Amino acid sequence: MKKKTNPKLTNLLLILLASTCPLTKALAQPESGSATPPTPELRPAIKAGDLPDPQNSPLRQSGQASAREAMEADFSEHKKSIVGPKNTSTSKVPSGASGQKTAPVLSTLKQNVPGPSTTSNTPAVIDSIELKQPALQSLISVNDYLNPFALDASSSASLNLRRALKIGLEQNLDLAISRTNTKQKQFAYYSALGNFLPDPTLGFSEYFPRGHVGLPISASTLFGGSSALSGAASSSALLASNAANNTISIHRNFDIMHAGGEFYAYRGGSILFGALQSKHTLKAAKFQEKATLSDTLLAITQNYYNCVLAESILQIRVDAVRTSMEQLRRNQDRFHSGLATNLDVLQSKTQLSRDKQALLDQQAARRAAAITLAQSLYYNLGEDLLPIEPIVKKIRLVDSRLTVADILQLALDNRPELKRYEELRLAAKRSIMVAAAKLQPTVLLSGQAYGIGPTNNVQALGLFSVAVNWRLKGMGTVDAFNVQQARWTAHQSKLEAEKEMQTVLGQVRNAYVQILDKEKNIEEASNEVESALEELRLAELRKSSGLGLNLDIITAQRDYTQAQVDKAQAIINFDIAQAQLVHDMGLISIEAVTSGRLLSKAVQ
Numbered sequence: 001m002k003k004k005t006n007p008k009l010t011n012l013l014l015i016l017l018a019s020t021c022p023l024t025k026a027l028a029q030p031e032s033g034s035a036t037p038p039t040p041e042l043r044p045a046i047k048a049g050d051l052p053d054p055q056n057s058p059l060r061q062s063g064q065a066s067a068r069e070a071m072e073a074d075f076s077e078h079k080k081s082i083v084g085p086k087n088t089s090t091s092k093v094p095s096g097a098s099g100q101k102t103a104p105v106l107s108t109l110k111q112n113v114p115g116p117s118t119t120s121n122t123p124a125v126i127d128s129i130e131l132k133q134p135a136l137q138s139l140i141s142v143n144d145y146l147n148p149f150a151l152d153a154s155s156s157a158s159l160n161l162r163r164a165l166k167i168g169l170e171q172n173l174d175l176a177i178s179r180t181n182t183k184q185k186q187f188a189y190y191s192a193l194g195n196f197l198p199d200p201t202l203g204f205s206e207y208f209p210r211g212h213v214g215l216p217i218s219a220s221t222l223f224g225g226s227s228a229l230s231g232a233a234s235s236s237a238l239l240a241s242n243a244a245n246n247t248i249s250i251h252r253n254f255d256i257m258h259a260g261g262e263f264y265a266y267r268g269g270s271i272l273f274g275a276l277q278s279k280h281t282l283k284a285a286k287f288q289e290k291a292t293l294s295d296t297l298l299a300i301t302q303n304y305y306n307c308v309l310a311e312s313i314l315q316i317r318v319d320a321v322r323t324s325m326e327q328l329r330r331n332q333d334r335f336h337s338g339l340a341t342n343l344d345v346l347q348s349k350t351q352l353s354r355d356k357q358a359l360l361d362q363q364a365a366r367r368a369a370a371i372t373l374a375q376s377l378y379y380n381l382g383e384d385l386l387p388i389e390p391i392v393k394k395i396r397l398v399d400s401r402l403t404v405a406d407i408l409q410l411a412l413d414n415r416p417e418l419k420r421y422e423e424l425r426l427a428a429k430r431s432i433m434v435a436a437a438k439l440q441p442t443v444l445l446s447g448q449a450y451g452i453g454p455t456n457n458v459q460a461l462g463l464f465s466v467a468v469n470w471r472l473k474g475m476g477t478v479d480a481f482n483v484q485q486a487r488w489t490a491h492q493s494k495l496e497a498e499k500e501m502q503t504v505l506g507q508v509r510n511a512y513v514q515i516l517d518k519e520k521n522i523e524e525a526s527n528e529v530e531s532a533l534e535e536l537r538l539a540e541l542r543k544s545s546g547l548g549l550n551l552d553i554i555t556a557q558r559d560y561t562q563a564q565v566d567k568a569q570a571i572i573n574f575d576i577a578q579a580q581l582v583h584d585m586g587l588i589s590i591e592a593v594t595s596g597r598l599l600s601k602a603v604q
Helices: 006-018 022-026 058-062 067-079 159-172 173-196 226-236 268-337 343-379 405-415 417-441 473-544 550-584 592-594
Strands: 104-107 128-130 155-159 199-207 211-214 240-244 249-250 254-266 381-385 390-393 441-454 459-469 600-603
Touching: 006 473, 128 550, 155 405, 159 173, 159 268, 159 343, 159 592, 173 268, 268 343, 268 381, 268 390, 268 417, 268 550, 343 381, 343 550, 390 550, 405 473, 417 473, 473 550, 550 592
Parallel strands: 155 381
Antiparallel strands: 104 600, 128 390, 199 254, 211 249, 240 249, 254 441, 441 459
């Protein structure tokens, strides 16, 4: 009787033998003159020092520790390097950009030129789908009152992508709101510039006094003697005095008129740096408006392509229902002829019901896509928007010869969000000087010309003054701490700018990867359609020969329908990914999306 060997033990012994035997090691190693290149490692090897040692962890040494204390320890470690805004600058992360600024251009190049931004040197054999608007009788009616294609829409309008983008450029509400924000910042900047000008003052007052005024001394002494008093009284008849009671009586109207101006010769720099702060805020608003324009063009492009996708899938669903109805008719004829079973008929009915449900859902999805497009255009929602693209095809917008470094550099040079955050950083930096200005004195120059007296005897009086004021709130602590707050705000703006740069670089890389993925999906989806069509043909051939089942035809038909849907989605997803990359580079425009020219860099 033979003993049974353990296969696991045998494999373990063979592995140990291969690792210890010198002959095995020599055979495993390639010869020195071998031309076989070394296999590149997918990830770097992990060294022993890189792994944490659980024996040295504080929790293992103490045996028990508070979770709150561990959290506080991490927070304390984080605060150690934070002493002031100048000491908290983070290290620059490499962007991966080429560092060579080049002008982007739209050039007429071949679409299928191989390069780093394409997946293969040979395009797919079939990378387009012809669009045909389905007949109304082939659609499913929800009731007797609504058009099965337009549903709730009362009218329809056809448009292409360029027309849709131009309508959005004129009517989109996000763009209009962004424009109002820019106008607000513009007039705020003009208002800040007005602080450089003097403040004119004009005034007129007429008084109607009736009564007596008590004086601390006699009227004769106040007005320089009895002769002066009598002369003033006789000339103006304005007042009467009683020297014994030290009172004067006023019984005539008199006017006070003044004209002049005030000018702050020095405010600690708050006017200058306040104007510079408003200027940078205005520039940031302009770049934000450009970013809103880019987002709007991308959203309209995506919504338009989604409408095209919805119509193409609707066409596929209509063909699937037509095929299922034909299959059901054949099985019913075979059943009456005794060549098919009732199970075959029921299976065909089930498949037809599924296809009709999918068709009805797609009719609603197509109308929903049209409504979404109309919303982004601020268009009449009761009008059904129909794309007039005759063919769903792969459209490349970016030159495939551009490397990742070139694309990243173009994004750093042209992305409006980066320029906006840079202007916000500069505005926050100027606010430090505005806050520090309150710690310094102010110098006010003032000049006034007065006219005082009764209506028939107004006398001129000129006045010029220089006022120097220095006010320190809370012994200067209030404004000093406001300066520190402004410094930290400026540092926060700097960190936000660096974070936005990382976000932009991540968006560009993700869009680049999506293009490669979606382009490869088109090739595989085309292969899927070809194989599914052949599968359906063979299933029908086997069924007619008596070798196959009706279920094989239904499965093949379902696979073919799904393959067509996958191909349409792959093509549209590639087109949207191309538009997304152009947007993430900060170079999206109506011409870049619709002209058919590729976005490339200028030839040096």
